[in-house]
């Protein structure tokens with residue numbers, strides 16, 4: 001993102017204010033900040049859903065404006081799947097829609113993606129027959145099946161209970177590492193940010209980065225050092241709100 005400013009309509013104030021940052025191939029970049037500071041707005045722009053007022057988004061050096069299968073999004077809400085299609089059909093639909101090519105049949109690739117999130121047994125179930133956590137796994141499988149250049153996640157576990165959330169965080173960390181996934185992930189939770197992130201961008205209510213912090217505690221937020229780092233981030237976050 002290069003000098004990106006975002007506003008909802010020409011007369012409204014900017015929400016994201018002249019922000020620049022890079023995300024490297026294979027990096028997990030986490031956005032944290034107070035409610036309403038513009039995290040989702042920024043993410044939606046990366047996905048191509050929200051126009052920039054000024055600045056640019058570059059993907060592999062090329063301007064990215066409209067949405068495309070190179071940037072797949074996972075949302076917080078459980079209703080992001082098509083309710084009249086089964087889990088595997090939801091994934092198949094995304095692969096076909098993206099025109100994504102790969103070895104094996106579309107069905108096989110969809111099943112492989114479900115297997116990655118340990119959901120093979122639920123392939124033929126409809127979303128209404130799945131728990132919230134299972135539906136989020138399908139949404140993740142759907143995003144990965146398309147083989148995007150970058151996966152965008154907007155508080156995907158925000159509506160889950162603590163245990164399901166912890167297990168899905170572990171899944172995402174595993175997949176991110178195994179697949180060398182490039183990830184931009186929005187969360188309210190500092191612990192989630194430290195667990196998942198290679199770097200953590202802390203946004204202020206003014207729509208800028210207070211700082212972008214390298215995280216040495218990915219996967220081990222529970223260590224004494226990880227806890228201390230999370231505490232430092234919390235202090236900065238609280239200070240940023242003033």
Ligand SMILES: Nc1ncnc2c1ncn2[C@@H]1O[C@H](COP(=O)(O)OP(=O)(O)OP(=O)(O)O)[C@@H](O)[C@H]1O
Pocket residue numbers: 008015033034035036037038039040041042188
């Ligand atoms: N469609 C919209 N039209 C007008 N204003 C909007 C729209 N969506 C969001 N906003 C405003 O933009 C600001 C940033 O919202 P955004 O959802 O990006 O924040 P956030 O940091 O993701 O918040 P949260 O953590 O609560 O999800 C808020 O003031 C919000 O009211």
